[in-house]
């Protein structure tokens with residue numbers, strides 16, 4: 001079931017929609033998971049709870065604590081915190097605790113139940129669901145934000161067996177391939193040629209010379225598109241994408257609120273160097289970051305025409321957020337901000353073309369980076385070719401979500417309209433190959449997703 005996102009902008013701001021988790025989707029056929037206890041989720045336990053509460057709220061809560069084993073010998077009950085909640089928040093919280101006790105058996109031993117109660121108590125104040133709703137939204141929300149869903153999903157998946165581990169190790173430790181060695185020889189010239197070609201390709205797509213020039217696109221259309229992309233991504237990767245209790249999707253993150261016009265991006269020399277540096281890294285150009293950046297800077301200083309073209313394209317192409325940079329220990333450090341995205345509002349004139357689908361692809365890709373679990377991102381630092389994890393996994397998931405977007409757009413005219421407006425059919429795309437695809441082949445889609453979205457890296461043979 002895909003949510004069709006309406007353009008929600010009113011009075012210059014986007015109205016917030018409450019959201020809840022997607023634990024119901026645990027039964028989605030393509031996840032390959034069959035979680036028996038989830039069928040209990042249709043039982044809210046309302047009547048039972050009324051009986052339990054007849055002994056008083058405190059008595060009920062302390063019983064629940066005992067059942068969940070959240071109060072070690074000699075430690076105080078959490079009740080004073082609960083008693084301090086507003087009446088409505090407390091009622092929601094107690095219903096949530098009851099639901100958790102009903103589903104406790106399904107959770108693994110090491111599920112942090114004390115943390116789960118603390119999270120639910122915090123969440124009670126910003127809750128999005130009504131316990132009396134009969135659409136399962138309360139159950140999904142509680143079991144997601146408590147961390148139950150993530151724990152249950154992780155526990156259902158086993159680490160790769162020995163033979164698979166060996167194959168995975170071979171992929172992770174594969175030496176830089178011949179193409180990379182070649183890149184290292186005569187690097188500066190080759191790098192410039194490669195980047196000049198990339199610039200030409202981008203110009204051809206986003207700012208075709210001659211033709212009809214450029215016209216303005218509406219930032220409001222782009223924010224609506226980003227909201228629809230978010231719905232597609234959630235639809236494609238549930239339950240994993242929502243099961244991380246402290247993930248952006250459970251913290252009132254709306255991608256549409258983070259869309260800016262590329263025109264707003266700085267285009268000075270530093271920004272130009274960063275633009276080329278990101279591209280060089282995406283193409284796996286090896287080398288010391290400082291040297292690479294210095295080489296790019298020299299190129300742009302010597303070649304005003306190239307510099308002008310980079311400055312022009314910064315304003316006309318889609319891109320992730322500006323990096324946080326810091327000079328540390330004499331070395332250049334940077335961290336890309338994936339919580340913001342810049343999209344072109346000056347676009348090729350004429351009927352919208354394939355570039356609109358390309359824009360959808362880029363937005364999916366950048367959103368996925370934002371949704372990657374920090375433990376997954378950290379794991380990339382420990383392997384010979386970190387880009388296999390960071391970009392390779394992201395590209396594979398992007399291809400999958402894009403295929404999902406194609407399907408949904410074909411089935412739902414409103415989804416298609418929100419994604420690409422009047423643009424024609426989506427272009428055919430080759431299935432991504434390479435090391436990340438080999439990893440997916442070995443571990444299968446569930447472990448691949450659990451590693452990426454839940455940070456459970458043992459499932460891909462790391463950690």
Ligand SMILES: [Zn+2]
Pocket residue numbers: 365369390391394
């Ligand atoms: Zn990327």
